Amino acid sequence: MAKENKAANKVTQAKGKAKEAVGKATGDERLRAEGERDQATADLKQSGEKLKDAFRDRR
Template sequence: MSFIDKAKHKAEEVVGEVKEKVGELTGNEKLQAEGKKEQSAANVKQAGDSVKDAASSVTDSIKGDRR
């Protein structure tokens, strides 16, 4: 998983957090819900990043054992 993809996913999470907080402060429930939704989507992407990294590590380990 590339660093750029991971950074984008983290940025999406942070944007969601900001929207949620602004929604809370302004009483804008729609913005607050949108922020939570964006955070959830970003967290799913980050979980996928972790799975891909783990799979890559396992693959690298297996390849190393064969040498």
């Protein structure tokens, strides 16, 4: 399950980067902000996965 979550987080991060880039290119601040938010969400979830891995490795 952890691998699937990590992969999904990477996809979300990539989508966020794309949204941010399109928003910047078109001047759409709402889309740019949405892309930044998607990236931040993915980063936070990825950190949670790393934390779970760290506790799993300690067992």
